Amino acid sequence: MNVSDLVLEVRNLTTTFGGGRLTAVNDVSFSVMAGEVLGLVGESGSGKSVTLRSIMQLLPASSAISGQVFWQGDDLMEMSNSELRVVRGGQISMIFQEPTTALNPVLSVATQIEENLKVHTRLDRAGRAARARDLMDLVGIPDAKLRLKEYPHQFSGGMRQRVMIAIALASDPALLLADEPTTALDVTIQDQILNLILDLRDELSMSVVLVTHDLGVVAATCDRVAVMYAGRIVETGTVQQVFAEPNHAYTRGLLGSVPHAGTERTMLLSIEGKPPGLSEIPLGCAFNPRCEFSTARCGVDRPELEDIGPGRQVACFNRDAVAASGSPIG
Amino acid sequence: MQVTLIQVEDVSKRFPLPQSVLNRLSGKPAPAVHAVNGISLTIHRGETLGIVGESGCGKSTLARCLVRLHECDGGRILFEGADIAKLKGTTRRAFNRRVQMIFQDPYSSLNPRMKVRRILGEALSVHQMRPTKDIPARILELLDLVGLSPDAADRYPHEFSGGQRQRVGIARALAVEPEVLVADELVSALDVSVQAQVVNLLLDLQDRLNLTVVFVAHDLRLVRHISHRVAVMYLGKIVEIAPTAALFSAPRHPYTRALLDAAPEIDPTKRSRTVAMHGELPSPINLPKGCLFSTRCPHAFDRCFTELPQLDDRGPLHQSACHLVDFGAKSDHTNSNIMEEGP
Numbered sequence: 001m002n003v004s005d006l007v008l009e010v011r012n013l014t015t016t017f018g019g020g021r022l023t024a025v026n027d028v029s030f031s032v033m034a035g036e037v038l039g040l041v042g043e044s045g046s047g048k049s050v051t052l053r054s055i056m057q058l059l060p061a062s063s064a065i066s067g068q069v070f071w072q073g074d075d076l077m078e079m080s081n082s083e084l085r086v087v088r089g090g091q092i093s094m095i096f097q098e099p100t101t102a103l104n105p106v107l108s109v110a111t112q113i114e115e116n117l118k119v120h121t122r123l124d125r126a127g128r129a130a131r132a133r134d135l136m137d138l139v140g141i142p143d144a145k146l147r148l149k150e151y152p153h154q155f156s157g158g159m160r161q162r163v164m165i166a167i168a169l170a171s172d173p174a175l176l177l178a179d180e181p182t183t184a185l186d187v188t189i190q191d192q193i194l195n196l197i198l199d200l201r202d203e204l205s206m207s208v209v210l211v212t213h214d215l216g217v218v219a220a221t222c223d224r225v226a227v228m229y230a231g232r233i234v235e236t237g238t239v240q241q242v243f244a245e246p247n248h249a250y251t252r253g254l255l256g257s258v259p260h261a262g263t264e265r266t267m268l269l270s271i272e273g274k275p276p277g278l279s280e281i282p283l284g285c286a287f288n289p290r291c292e293f294s295t296a297r298c299g300v301d302r303p304e305l306e307d308i309g310p311g312r313q314v315a316c317f318n319r320d321a322v323a324a325s326g327s328p329i330g
Numbered sequence: 331m332q333v334t335l336i337q338v339e340d341v342s343k344r345f346p347l348p349q350s351v352l353n354r355l356s357g358k359p360a361p362a363v364h365a366v367n368g369i370s371l372t373i374h375r376g377e378t379l380g381i382v383g384e385s386g387c388g389k390s391t392l393a394r395c396l397v398r399l400h401e402c403d404g405g406r407i408l409f410e411g412a413d414i415a416k417l418k419g420t421t422r423r424a425f426n427r428r429v430q431m432i433f434q435d436p437y438s439s440l441n442p443r444m445k446v447r448r449i450l451g452e453a454l455s456v457h458q459m460r461p462t463k464d465i466p467a468r469i470l471e472l473l474d475l476v477g478l479s480p481d482a483a484d485r486y487p488h489e490f491s492g493g494q495r496q497r498v499g500i501a502r503a504l505a506v507e508p509e510v511l512v513a514d515e516l517v518s519a520l521d522v523s524v525q526a527q528v529v530n531l532l533l534d535l536q537d538r539l540n541l542t543v544v545f546v547a548h549d550l551r552l553v554r555h556i557s558h559r560v561a562v563m564y565l566g567k568i569v570e571i572a573p574t575a576a577l578f579s580a581p582r583h584p585y586t587r588a589l590l591d592a593a594p595e596i597d598p599t600k601r602s603r604t605v606a607m608h609g610e611l612p613s614p615i616n617l618p619k620g621c622l623f624s625t626r627c628p629h630a631f632d633r634c635f636t637e638l639p640q641l642d643d644r645g646p647l648h649q650s651a652c653h654l655v656d657f658g659a660k661s662d663h664t665n666s667n668i669m670e671e672g673p
Contacts, residue, residue: 043521156610186384187548188607191592195605213522216551216594220601239598257526258596259555264574265533268555270526274491329596 007175007207008032008055008092013067015047015054020064022278024050026231028067029305032175037201037208039222039239041215041254043275047231048211052177056088071175090120093168097180099160103152109163110148113170120171135166138203140196158189162196169200176201176208182217194221215258219243224311227251230276230286233305237312247314247323249291256328269328285316293318293325335510335542336373336396340405342366342566343391347615363614365391367566367622368405370641373510378536378543380557380574382550382589386611388566393514393546397431427457430508434515436495440487446473446498447483453505472501477531493524497531504535512544517552529556550593554578559647562586565614565622568641572648582650582658585623621653629654 008031015025025047032038040048054065055076069076071087079087096102104112113132117123123131136144139162152160161181168176178197182190198221201208210222218225218239226236227250235248246252256269273290276282282289288298297317305315316322344362354360365388373379381389394400396407398414406413409425417425433439440449450469454460460468470480476497487495496516503511516532517525529552536543545556553560554574561571562585570583581587591606609626612618618625624634633653641649650657 043523158610186611187550188384188588188592189610190594191606192608194594195603198603214594215522216596219596219598220594243596243598254522255596257522259529259551260596261554261578264555265558267530267533268526270530271523272527274493274524275521 005033006031007034007071008209009068009070010051010055011068011070013051013054013065013069015050015059015066016064017062017278019062023231023281024063024278025054028228028231028233030226030233030236032207032209035201035205035207036223037198037210037221039218039225040209040211040228041213041218041225042228043213043254045230045275045278046228048228049179051228052094052179052209052211056092056094056177057084058088058094085119089116090171091173092175092177093171093173094177094179095161095164095168095181097183099157099164099184100152102164103160105152108149108151109155112163113148113167116167116170131170132166135169138169138200139163139166140192141166158185158192161185161189161193165193165196165200169204172204174206176206177211178208179211180213181210183212183214190217197221215243215254227254230281231278232286232315233313234287234316235314236305237309241309241312243329244327245323246327247308247312247319248287248316249293249318249322250287252322252325252328253290258329260329293321332374332377334372335375335410337408337411338369338371338373338392338396338405339408341369341392341395341402341407342404343388343395343400344403361615364617365566365614366395366402367617369563369566369568370405371561371568371571373542373544375509375542376540377558378545378556380553380560381544381546381563382548382553382560383563384548384589384611386565386614387563388614389546389548389563390514391566392563393431393512393544396544397429397512398425399431423457427506428508429510429512430503430506431512431514432496432499432503432516434518436487436492436499436519439499440495440502442487445484445486446501449487449498449502450483450505453502457506459506468505472505475504475535476501477527491524492520493528496520496528500528500531500535504539507539508541510542510544512546514546515548516545518547518549525552532556550589551596562589565612565617567622567651568649569623569652570648570650571641572645572650576645576648580658580660582644582648583623583652584627584629584654584657586650587658588626621651629657 011029013025013028016023028051042048053059055069110132113135114128117128117131132148133144141147141159141162155163182193197208222239225239225242226233229250235242235251242251246255253271271290284299284301285303288294295318303315303317305313307313343366344364347361349360369392383389395402401415406415414425447469450472451465454465454468469483473480473482478497517528547553557574560574560577561568564585570586581590588607607626612625620635620637621639624630639651639653641651644650
């Protein structure tokens, strides 16, 4: 990988709420390469969605964001609002989990797509209408001309998600941030949407950051993965590396919690307890109370994310023991 | 030796929709959501039957019919040979006790104003499971059974996490010592790591208490993990039912095949960039003619659009409802093109 492939670089991103009392994202650093799909995986409250929203600065005023987000050499955090507006929704687009709430119910789909075209392109009225039809074709909505006049409630869940993707793609973004785009959808529709995102990635050569809680989705779509727990990244690597040889006990437990073929009606390798709330993140390694590998040091010191190979990082004092115990999915 | 415990015979359930006066006068049929359309199956004692399908396929309605939360519009359900719709008085109460349901959403299925002690105590006293003096001890036993600490008894449902609350729901169902548990999307609302804990608990309890479980879920991986047999539903009908291993290794219905292909497997080496199934679920108000899956089936031919296929035997305990009787058969699994042309 050479440096010119770098699209987005996040450095030491920290997001707090309630005047610094609650830390949702804690010192998170990662980078996104051109044309890759990066998976950000974790359970509820792990900070994966807040990470995306911090990058886009789409958080309520009660939050405080620090750190740096480099986009084409510029730090998004240092930008003025008008500079940021060019990037946000233009060069970087975002799609959300729940299209019903992300779309405006009282505006037709055509209006919502054109809104974005008006802001981010120089097309005239006719050009925008033509582009809107093209976008509907691109995301696989049939009868584009007719359906553009319709309102979000006239679309099914899967089609609504396609509309949201069409809006996000209106400005030819170089990076798509997808926040659980298929969580609310049925498995066959999820398969359609994920394949659509991958096809669009190939056609439009954009990069994708995909936030999900489903390791199956990661296995099926992502090139690299970053596992988050209690606001921190605990492990990164290519999907093949991380699934074949998890180096963090949490990754290993998460993999073991998902039923897979050949282990029917056996006990799953579950993780005791539940993910901690933001107000009660344990000292030391946040995972240590639930960790079967934890030692005395884990409750005191916090392990930093360290390089253990090219593009491979892990934050665990006992990673050798974890790695030696093997991957639960064999 | 398999003993039939519950026999479902051609059960259907409709939910009527409002009809305009004009439509009624013109004699048009009353519109209704056809949630369950003629389902027959048997549930054996001690087994886990998985029921899987996409949202709107009628799996939850079927589960509710099984415990008589809905009355069936057609067909009947026999529990140990007795039609449950005809049960009255003490026999109905006995049935209610022996067949228990656990709901998807532990946030709304537990009374927020009752402490766990009262939630469990109520179940115990209503069905007179224990003399009053033994109830406190039994509550502690139940909490221990589902892996909660004794101090949980004096807490309200909102004080628990989602996984713990689901455990309370399970404890309440088990309080009346049922023989059948109907679990509707038991772990769907939970985080992955907590899901695994509850799944482990269910497997353990089934072994210890010799329970029969009907496990309704949309997650194929979970259903495969838990079930002895699996029924796949589509638009209110069973399209395929088989022992788990047979169904997942050699599905004999195109819908099952597509569902399995679409489900993301947790194995990065098994990637596919082809879309498993195009289109979306048709409306359950106006059902398609012929085979219900014909509108999305890549293998559909003339007969599929006119004639509804019945569930036929495909192997030991394996039934599929498809006109292509050879679909997915071993000799033919490499070449499905031949079948596309049909007979």
